[in-house]
Amino acid sequence: MRVCVPRETGPGEHRVALTPETVSKLAASGFELAVERGAGVLAGFPDELYGEAGAELGDFPAVLRGADGVVRVGAPGADEVATYHAGLVVVGFLQPLTDNEGIARLRERGVVAFAMESIPRITRAQSMDALSSQATVAGYKAVLLAADRSPKLFPMMMTAAGTIAPARVLVLGAGVAGLQAIATARRLGAVVSAFDVRPAVAEQVESLGAAFLDLGVRGEETEGGYARELTQEQQEAQQAALEERIPDFDVVVTTAAVPGRPAPRLIPAAAVESMRPGSVIVDLAAETGGNCELTSPGHEITHTGVAIVGFTNVPSLMPADASRLYSRNVAALLQHLAPSGELALDFEDEITAGACVAGAPPEEAAA
Ligand code: NAD
Numbered sequence: 001m002r003v004c005v006p007r008e009t010g011p012g013e014h015r016v017a018l019t020p021e022t023v024s025k026l027a028a029s030g031f032e033l034a035v036e037r038g039a040g041v042l043a044g045f046p047d048e049l050y051g052e053a054g055a056e057l058g059d060f061p062a063v064l065r066g067a068d069g070v071v072r073v074g075a076p077g078a079d080e081v082a083t084y085h086a087g088l089v090v091v092g093f094l095q096p097l098t099d100n101e102g103i104a105r106l107r108e109r110g111v112v113a114f115a116m117e118s119i120p121r122i123t124r125a126q127s128m129d130a131l132s133s134q135a136t137v138a139g140y141k142a143v144l145l146a147a148d149r150s151p152k153l154f155p156m157m158m159t160a161a162g163t164i165a166p167a168r169v170l171v172l173g174a175g176v177a178g179l180q181a182i183a184t185a186r187r188l189g190a191v192v193s194a195f196d197v198r199p200a201v202a203e204q205v206e207s208l209g210a211a212f213l214d215l216g217v218r219g220e221e222t223e224g225g226y227a228r229e230l231t232q233e234q235q236e237a238q239q240a241a242l243e244e245r246i247p248d249f250d251v252v253v254t255t256a257a258v259p260g261r262p263a264p265r266l267i268p269a270a271a272v273e274s275m276r277p278g279s280v281i282v283d284l285a286a287e288t289g290g291n292c293e294l295t296s297p298g299h300e301i302t303h304t305g306v307a308i309v310g311f312t313n314v315p316s317l318m319p320a321d322a323s324r325l326y327s328r329n330v331a332a333l334l335q336h337l338a339p340s341g342e343l344a345l346d347f348e349d350e351i352t353a354g355a356c357v358a359g360a361p362p363e364e365a366a367a
Contacts (some may be wrong), residue, residue, distance in 0.1 A: 001030075001031055001032070001069055001089075001334070001337075001338040001341050001342065001343045002031075002032040002033075002034065002067045002068050002069070002317070003018075003025075003026070003031055003032070003033055003034070003067065003068070003069045003070070004034045004035075004036070004063045004064050004069065004071075005017050005018045005033065005034070005035045005036060005039050005063075005070075005071055005333065006036045006039060006060050006063070006064075006070065006071050006072060006076075006080065006154060007036045007038050007039040007053075007060065008072065008074055009076070009077055009080065010040075010073075010074035010313075011101065012312075012313055012316055013073060013100040013313065013316055014042035014043055014074065014316045014317075014319035015042075015043055015073045015316050015319045015320075015323045015326060016039050016040040016042075016043045016045060016096075016323050016327070017039075017071040017072050017073050017091075017092065017323075017327060017330055018033070018071060018327045018331070019040065019042070019043070019045055019323050019324055019327040019332060020045055020050050020052070020053040020055075020099070021048035021053070021324065021327070022327040022328060022330070022331040023035070023050055023054060023055045023107070024053035024054055024209065025331060026036065026055035026168055026331055026334060026335075026341075027053065027055070028054075029262065029335065029340060029341055030098045030341025030342070031034065031334065031338070031341045032056075032160075032338045032341075033050075033053075033055040033056065033243050033318065034055065034057075034058060034063040034064075034067060035047075035055040035057055035058075035063065036055050036057075036058065036059065036060045036063050036244060037048045037058065037059060037187045041051075041067070042319055043322075043323040043326075044319065044320040045318035045320075045323070046295075046323050050180075052172070054323055055123070056190075056329045059183075059252070060080075060083075061365045062270070064083060064084075066106040067088065068088065068089060068338075068343055069089035069090070069091065069334070069337075069338075069343070070080065070084070070088060070089070070090050070306035071090065071091045071092065071093070071265050071330050071334070072090075073092060073093060073323075074090035074092060074093055075092055075094045075095055075102050076090070076092070077094065078105060081105050081109055081111075082109075084106075084111050084274045085110075086109065086110030086111065086112065086113070086326050087112065087343075088111045088112070089111070089112050089113075089320070089337065089343065090111050090112070090113045090114070091104060091113075091114045091116065091330060091333060091334070092115070092116060092117065093116050093117060093275045094106070094113055094114075094115040094116075094117070094357055095117070095119055096115045096117060096357040097117070097247070097259060098232045098260065098288075099236065101103075101187075103357055103358055104221050106358040106359070107358040108349040109357065110360065111356065111358060111359055112345065112356065112360070113356065113357050113358035113359055113360035114337070114352075114355040114356055114357070115357045116128075116130040116131070116326075116330070116333070116355070117130075117131055117259075117328065118354055118355045118357055119257035119333065119351060119354060119355045120350055120354040120355075121224060121225065122351075124348065124350035124351065125351050126350070127328070128312060128329050128330075128333045128336070129329060130177070130325075130326050130329040132176045132328060133325035133326060133328075133329055134254075134286060134315040134323075134325070135177035135211070135248060136173065136181070137179060137314070137315040137318050137321060137325065138175065138178070138180075138255075138284055138315050139180030139181040139183075139184065139253075139255065139284070139291070139316040140184045140318070141314050141315070141317050142177070142181050142255070142282045142284050142314060143169075143181050143184040143185045143253060143282075143313045144184070145282050145309050145314075145317075146169070146185075146251045146253060146280045146282045146309070147188060147251075149280045149300075149307045149309065150250060150251055150278070150279075150280050150354035151166060151278045152164075152167045152250050152277070152278070153166075153189075154166065154167045154169075154185070154189050154190045155167075155188060155189025155190070156189060159310065159326075160180060163342065166187060166189055166190055166191050166193070166361040167189075167190045167207060167251055167354060168190065168191050168192075168193070168248060168249045168250050168349075169185040169191070169192045169193070169249065169250065169251045169253065169344070170192075170193050170194065170213065170245075170246070170248075170251070170252045170253075171185070171189040171192065171193070171194070171195075171210070171254075171255065172193040172194070172195055172196075172232070172251045172252065172253070172254040172255065172256050172266055172267075173195075173196055173202065173255035173256030173257065173285075173291070174195070174196040174198075174201045174205050174255075174258065175196070175255060175257070177194065177255040177284055178194060178253070178255040179204060179205075179208065181207075181253045181255065181284075182194050182205060182208045182210045183333075184240055185253070185365045186208060186209050186210065189245075190251070192208075192209070192210035192211070193210060193211045193212070193213045193249070194210050194211075194212060194228070195212070195213040195214075195215055196256075197217060197218065197219030197227050197228050197230060197238075197256075198219060198221050198225075198317050199218050200221065202266065204264075205222070205341070206245065212307060212328075212332050213245065215238055215241040215242060215245070216236075216237065217230065217234050217237055217238045217241065218266055219234070223330045226228040226258065226259055227256075227258055228258070228326075229258045229261055230264060235264065235265065238266060239265070239266065239268050239271070240272055241331055242266060243268065243270055243271040243274060244363070246267065246271045246274060246275055247274045247275055248274065248277055249279065250276070251277070251279065251280045251281075251282075251283045252267070252279070252280070252281045252282060253281075253284065254266060254267065254281065254283050254285055254290075254291035255284045255285065255290060255291075256285055256291050257285055257288065261288075262288055262289040262291055263285035263286075263288040263289045263291050264285075264291060264292075265291065265292075265293060265294070266291045267291060267292040267293060268293050269293045269294055269295075269303075270290065272294055272303055272306050272308070273303070273304050273306075274294075274304075275304075275306045277304065277305025278305060278306075279305075279306045279307075280306070280308075280309070281295075281305045281306060281307070281308045281309065282309045283295040283306065283308065283309065283310050284314060286298070286310035286311060286312050287313070290306060290310055292310075295308055295310040296308070296310050297310050297312055297313075298310065298311065299345050311360050333351075336349075336352070337352060342364070347360055347361055
């Protein structure tokens, strides 16, 4: 299988789909790799490293010529899709639940598209779980962004000039990103509380040394382990409970999400206004609208002295390691789709069928 790695085109995207490390591993297991010049530069991987790892380097679309697959981080734009040939395998975060137009474009082009988001979260596919690998990076970085904005020290400090109390951090949503945020804030010495609508999470939160905040709201869990959207009544109860508790915290990191749905609104404007000036909110759900009513996706704002960081694509702010992890996820998927470098798509397989969002044979896709 010949695999092409284009330079990413999304705004602010600094990651790359394959690093020299995985290029070299894939080359050793029978793949041919063609990398667009400059593809890894923003993640800290210059062209020479790809050359040494065994990749052919060139300009796009020359590197696409003769390729059986294209691997990317973000979804390709319309211009790039227009250069694809029928039967080409396309892999990336293709946003199958939200970008209907993009998926339709891939389908019309006759490519076979695999969305990293759609890989079933089963044990066998853990090495391909890019949602988790990137959420881990985002959870870590969110706390660093908060610590940087906060006028307070995170750890307790006992000095000759007296004692400084530790920062109090609240993490809302304790999935993969939230748990990493808890662990990172704890490492920095903060006193951490966390909340999630899935009651099963309480134990994980406590095992990381954080307190589970009881907001009196309990949601349901789907078979896949995700939260179901709360009813209007539950949402209002959650917002009211938070409004009461939030002034106790110096930093709030929000990560609450329901796949394919807009981010649940957890923090109303009134709750922000009840926080002390100098408090910080980092809203990791900004990409899907934000957990905070005042979040401005892609921006950082201040409201009544409270900083609200709404950056989208936070993993791209740590492009080297985010790419290293993502690249291993992509390589694991490639090795699954093309054992020993020979493309052999088996749509009876749960991972292949589950991840395929365009171009699957209709009867297997429905199964
Ligand atoms: P996610 O990004 O979809 O959501 C983040 C968190 O937000 C979830 O924990 C969710 O319960 C929470 N949430 C939703 N609505 C909320 C609300 N109104 N208030 C507070 N919190 C709210 O989820 P994720 O981090 O990708 O993963 C969620 C689940 O999937 C976890 O149970 C995780 O352990 C599981 N998972 C399993 C595997 C595997 O088995 N291979 C891999 C990764 C994750």
